[in-house]
Amino acid sequence: MITMQYATEIVDERGHGVTARLAVRDVSKYFGGVHALKGVSLEVDAGEVLGLVGDNGAGKSTLLKILAxxxxxxxxVIQLDGEVVEFASPRAAKEAGISTVYQDLALTSQGDVVSNFFLGREIISDSWLGRKFGWLNTKAMAQHTRKELERLGTRIPNVRLATRELSGGQRQALAIARAAAWTSKVLLLDEPTSALGVRQQAEVLDLIKRVRDEGIAVIFISHQMQDVMSVCDRAVVLRLGSVVKTLQKDELTSENLVGYITGAKFEAEFAPEGGK
Ligand SMILES: Nc1ncnc2c1ncn2[C@@H]1O[C@H](COP(=O)(O)OP(=O)(O)O)[C@@H](O)[C@H]1O
Ligand SMILES: [Mg+2]
Known part of the structure; x- marks a missing residue:
């Protein structure tokens, strides 16, 4: 069994270090004079959901975009399974096994569920004509989409529905299921539930748990403390570009989350300067 003994170091039951699936080491980001990230370090392991919380402007999306x-x-630096990686583009991150879902949905309003599921990765029909003309094997694509959506428990009644006919929750579930189906290692979610109703949120949270249970490392950004408490195994609190606290599962209360996010609570080393 693997336990989280320290905030940023994953150890096994004998206290031996275990290589994290994804590690952020001392990452800073400057936008001109704005110091958006200040030496951020964190780790997330396979089969774990790490919450990333903080007030507006804390640097959450900036960090996710770097990972993506x-x-x-x-x-x-960023390390994936212990190796330093540099991603020059979102495609490079995807090829390394990192998928991302942003709040603004990544689905096109064109086409049906199947074509959105396969966006850019169509299976070429395995016939000489298909190979010659690049015809798409729509039957195999529909079967595969149905299988993947079922495996993740996504409630989409018919893969031939146009995506614009889906509810907001179904669309977001499809975006997440697609990202999860194509990713092998890490799923990054930037406020995936903020545009959804209560029941749809619950469905998306269930989906995130199933993705985690498949052994994928998940980083989950949310403003909704209930969602963080429901789905996260740990949470890192960012304030003004710095990690101010890592909350373990049993510390994930709304009092702690809100306290560290607002600065009402702070670790000794992050005490406000001059005792203000
Ligand atoms: N492309 C950019 N150019 C300039 N400043 C940026 C850019 N992206 C983010 N910032 C700044 O970096 C800080 C962190 O922003 P962001 O990561 O979006 O925060 P969060 O997602 O936690 O709300 C903010 O001060 C924001 O204005
Ligand atoms: Mg953001």
Whole structure:
């Protein structure tokens, strides 16, 4: 069994270090004069959901974009299974096994569930004509989509529905299921439930738990403390670009979350300067 003994170091039951699936080491990011991330370090293991919380402007999305290959760190490194990785583009991150779902849905309003599920990864029909003309094997694609959505318990009644006919929750579930199905290692979620109703949120949270149970490392950004408490195994609190606290599962209360996010609570080393 693997236990989380220290905030940023994953150890096994004998206290031996275990290589984290994804590690952020001393990452800083500057936008001109804005110091958006200040030496951030964190780790997330396979089969774990790490919450990333903090007030607006804390640096959550900046960190996620760096992990997703959409932006590069000014300083520091990212490690995947212990290897230092540098992603020049979102495609490079995807190829390394990191998928991302942003709040603004990544689905096109064109086409049906199947074509959105396969966006850019269509199976070419395995016939000489298909190979010659690049015809798509729509039957195999529909079967595969149905199988993957069922495996993740996504409630989408018919894969031939146009995505614009899906509810917001179904669309977000599809975006997450698609990201999870194509990723092998890490799923990054930036406020995936914020645009959803209560029941749809619950469905998306269930889906995140199933993705975690498949052994994928998940980083989950949310403003909704109930969601963080329900789905996260640990949570890292960012404030003004710094990690101010890592909350373990049994410390994930709304009092702690809100306290560390607002700065009402702080670790000794992050005490406000001059005792203000
Ligand atoms: N592309 C950018 N150019 C300039 N400043 C940026 C850019 N992206 C983010 N920032 C700044 O970095 C800080 C962190 O932003 P962000 O990561 O979006 O915070 P969060 O997601 O926690 O609300 C903010 O001060 C924001 O204005
Ligand atoms: Mg953000």
């Amino acid at each position: 290959g959409a932006s590069q760190p000014s300083e520091g």
